[in-house]
Amino acid sequence: xxxxxxxxxxxxxxxxxxxxxxxxxxxxxxxxxxxxxxxxxxxxxxxxxxxxxxxxxxxxxxxxxxxxxxxxxxxxxxxxxxxxxxxxxxxxxxxxxxxxxxxxxxxxxxxxxxxxxxxxxxxxxxxxxxxxxxxxxxxxxxxxxxxxxxxxxxxxxxxxxxxxxxxxxxxxxxxxxxxxxxxxxxxxxxxxxxxxxxxxxxxxxxxxxxxxxxxxxxxxxxxxxxxxxxxxxxxxxxxxxxxxxxxxxxxxxxxxxxxxxxxxxxxxxxxxxxxxxxxxxxxxxxxxxxxxxxxxxxxxxxxxxxxxxxxxxxxxxxxxxxxxxxxxxxxxxxxxxxxxxxxxxxxxxxxxxxxxxxxxxxxxxxxxxxxxxxxxxxxxxxxxxxxxxxxxxxxxxxxxxxxxxxxxxxxxxxxxxxxxxxxxxxxxxxxxxxxxxxxxxxxxxxxxxxxxxxxxxxxxxxxxxxxxxxxxxxxxxxxxxxxxxxxxxxxxxxxxxxxxxxxxxxxxxxxxxxxxxxxxxxxxxxxxxxxxxxxxxxxxxxxxxxxxxxxxxxxxxxxxxxxxxxxxxxxxxxxxxxxxxxxxxxxxxxxxxxxx
Numbered sequence: 001x002x003x004x005x006x007x008x009x010x011x012x013x014x015x016x017x018x019x020x021x022x023x024x025x026x027x028x029x030x031x032x033x034x035x036x037x038x039x040x041x042x043x044x045x046x047x048x049x050x051x052x053x054x055x056x057x058x059x060x061x062x063x064x065x066x067x068x069x070x071x072x073x074x075x076x077x078x079x080x081x082x083x084x085x086x087x088x089x090x091x092x093x094x095x096x097x098x099x100x101x102x103x104x105x106x107x108x109x110x111x112x113x114x115x116x117x118x119x120x121x122x123x124x125x126x127x128x129x130x131x132x133x134x135x136x137x138x139x140x141x142x143x144x145x146x147x148x149x150x151x152x153x154x155x156x157x158x159x160x161x162x163x164x165x166x167x168x169x170x171x172x173x174x175x176x177x178x179x180x181x182x183x184x185x186x187x188x189x190x191x192x193x194x195x196x197x198x199x200x201x202x203x204x205x206x207x208x209x210x211x212x213x214x215x216x217x218x219x220x221x222x223x224x225x226x227x228x229x230x231x232x233x234x235x236x237x238x239x240x241x242x243x244x245x246x247x248x249x250x251x252x253x254x255x256x257x258x259x260x261x262x263x264x265x266x267x268x269x270x271x272x273x274x275x276x277x278x279x280x281x282x283x284x285x286x287x288x289x290x291x292x293x294x295x296x297x298x299x300x301x302x303x304x305x306x307x308x309x310x311x312x313x314x315x316x317x318x319x320x321x322x323x324x325x326x327x328x329x330x331x332x333x334x335x336x337x338x339x340x341x342x343x344x345x346x347x348x349x350x351x352x353x354x355x356x357x358x359x360x361x362x363x364x365x366x367x368x369x370x371x372x373x374x375x376x377x378x379x380x381x382x383x384x385x386x387x388x389x390x391x392x393x394x395x396x397x398x399x400x401x402x403x404x405x406x407x408x409x410x411x412x413x414x415x416x417x418x419x420x421x422x423x424x425x426x427x428x429x430x431x432x433x434x435x436x437x438x439x440x441x442x443x444x445x446x447x448x449x450x451x452x453x454x455x456x457x458x459x460x461x462x463x464x465x466x467x468x469x470x471x472x473x474x475x476x477x478x479x480x481x482x483x484x485x486x487x488x489x490x491x492x493x494x495x496x497x498x499x500x501x502x503x504x505x506x507x508x509x510x511x512x513x514x515x516x517x518x519x520x521x522x523x524x525x526x527x528x529x530x531x532x533x534x535x536x537x538x539x540x541x542x543x544x545x546x547x548x549x550x551x552x553x554x555x556x557x558x559x560x561x562x563x564x565x566x567x568x569x570x571x572x573x574x575x576x577x578x579x580x581x582x583x584x585x586x587x588x589x590x591x592x593x594x595x596x
Contacts, residue, residue: 099203100190104183107210110445111182111219114452115175119462124222125490128174130155131163132493145498148318152326153266154311158224166222174222181226182219185406186210188233192240193410196283196373200420200433205413207441208354213347213451214402220456225399228266232276233406235259239280239300243287252296255280256303263308267327268400270308271387275380275407277301282376286369333393343394344385347451348401348408350444352381355408358415374411381408398455416440460539460568465577466491468564469537476581478534481507481527481550484542502533504543504550521549528553528560536560536580539568559584 120128130147134155137144147155166174189209194202209215218226238255242248259276262269280300285293312319345352355378362371381404388397419433469488473480473496482488485501509523510516511530518526527533528550536554538547554560564579 096190096194096199096202100187100206103190103203103206103210104186107186107215107219108179108183110211110216110449110452111179114217114220114456115172115179117220117453118456118459119466120171120487120490121221121459122484122487124171124174126486127151127159127223128163128166128171129486129490129493129498131159131161131166132490133498134160135163143499146318148315148322150325151322152268153224153228154264154315154319157261157265158227161227162222162224171222175220178221178223178226179219181230182215185226185230185233186215188230188237189406189409192233192237193413195240195243196410197414197417201410201413201417203413204416204437204441205409205411207437208351208412208444209405209409211441211445211448212351212402212405213448213455214398214405216448216452217455218399218402220452221399223399224266225402228262228269229403229406231258231262231265232269232272232403235262236276236279236407239276239296240283242280242296243283252280252299253303256300256307259300259304260307260311263304264311267323268384268396269403270327271383272380272403272407273301273304275376275383278376279373282369282373330391330393332391333395335392335394337389337392340389340392340394340397341385343397344388344401346447347398348381348385348405350440350447351405351408351412352378354412354415354440355381358411358413358418361415361418374414377407377411377414380404381411398451412440454571458571460570460575462487462491465537465566465568468566468579469535470495472535472563472579472581476534478582479532480535480537481524481533482535482537483539483547488537504538504546521546524550525553528557531559531582531584534582537577539575539577541575554580 130151133142133144133147136142138160147159151159162174162177165177169176186206186209190202190206193205218229235255235258238251238258242251242255245251255276259273263273277297277300281293281297284296312323355374358374359371359378362374365371384400384404385397388394388400416433416437419436420429466488469482470492473492479500479502480488480496481502481504483504485503489496489498489501506520507523507527508517508519509527509532511518511526513530524546528536536550538550540547559582560580561583562578563581564577566577566579568575568577
């Protein structure tokens with residue numbers, strides 16, 4: 001060990017070339033000189049003289065891969081990445097896999113209890129029915145209804161996938177597919193939060209997200225929401241993961257494709273595109289500067305917009321009409337904005353409040369990059385409620401708030417993790433952090449369990465109604481009018497083609513006697529007088545005004561008999577489904593069962 005500090009770090013291994021060089025250098029320092037008083041022969045003595053400078057051979061160039069690894073390790077210190085806050089949480093690195101499995105198990109159990117709790121909701125039946133129709137169109141060229149004009153997501157993405165799952169195990173299989181997507185989104189949340197804030201923040205963020213009511217419900221709900229959320233989460237994970245890569249082209253391209261696919265799966269996910277674009281900019285800005293950050297976000301935004309535009313052009317006018325009617329130019333509702341925000345606060349309020357506390361914690365750390373990241377995540381939690389309040393509607397609010405909760409949960413986890421570093425006594429701040437985190441998760445889980453259960457009781461169980469209609473459609477073949485016909489159309493798709501169903505939302509009819517095209521109330525009246533419908537099923541829930549008019553037309557026509565009254569029960573109370581069958585009064589008269 002040398003006495004000079006740092007010398008050991010400069011020493012290099014001695015090889016043959018270096019040893020020969022040093023021997024030559026040592027010999028050059030010893031020059032023989034004769035003594036002047038010797039007569040015969042001068043005795044030689046060795047006198048040290050200043051050495052002649054000899055060039056030192058250059059050290060071999062290091063391996064470029066080693067240089068890259070050394071530069072990366074110096075630029076990315078493991079405990080301080082982007083202001084990572086859990087410097088004392090190294091144990092999470094070894095336990096993260098087990099903790100994540102535990103959280104996913106709890107989430108799966110909370111959702112599984114809902115899978116078989118009720119029959120198909122109208123939205124579920126709509127997309128499963130549409131998926132089967134799309135597949136039949138692809139395989140056999142059968143007629144296709146204009147699904148794209150009123151679906152709020154591309155009918156060629158999620159519906160066929162869910163229909164394939166349902167063909168294996170029915171509605172339960174389609175719901176389990178949603179559970180798989182939600183578990184994937186939870187895993188991506190853990191990884192994304194860990195990259196930004198560390199293991200402790202990832203644990204609390206994931207635990208909060210997994211037990212919230214919307215997450216539990218979407219894990220047992222066969223609609224495109226779970227798939228769209230997974231794709232959105234995967235896109236955010238890609239742009240955050242790109243910060244650790246010298247060549248991040250692959251992650252950037254994947255982020256663009258996933259974000260565009262999420263927007264196509266559910267059009268309303270576009271409201272959270274700015275959050276993903278902002279994350280792409282900030283994570284690069286902290287390492288490479290402002291200009292590369294803006295370039296990265298610009299590429300992501302332009303690529304996504306260009307790809308979505310290309311998909312719309314490929315889909316044609318039907319898809320453009322669907323995007324406009326369901327998302328961009330959606331009809332304004334009648335609910336006060338305050339009511340919308342209050343409802344949203346019941347489902348995501350706790351997570352958003354914790355996310356706001358995360359912003360305050362980031363302010364105290366005086367880290368501007370970290371502050372911007374936490375602010376973007378926290379703001380994302382309120383984007384959906386604010387958008388719903390703008391159009392004064394609570395339709396699908398329970399499902400859509402979960403998209404913002406995914407982002408806000410990361411900021412909430414950061415807020416809880418900051419408690420570990422507040423104060424001087426380690427045991428006190430650790431205990432306080434675990435107490436606060438556990439309390440937040442328990443409160444969110446208890447409220448979420450009740451909310452998810454109530455959500456699955458908002459629509460009546462249709463098992464008895466479907467059993468009755470299955471029998472009556474065999475006795476009375478022909479065309480059928482049903483309120484919200486997608487539910488019976490899905491359950492009876494193997495026996496009744498979709499073309500035979502009509503709904504109470506709108507109806508077009510051409511009388512075989514006058515050949516005049518009719519629509520709306522006049523169309524219903526003429527079709528009933530002509531005996532066009534073999535069965536009429538009404539539940540007096542969604543189209544009460546139209547239902548009352550149809551009942552009046554039935555009484556005036558005098559050719560329909562009430563053949564079934566089925567009691568129902570939902571969150572709003574008791575109700576009934578009434579079914580009329582066409583029975584002509586004159587013998588031999590069969591009514592007109594022509595086409596619309």
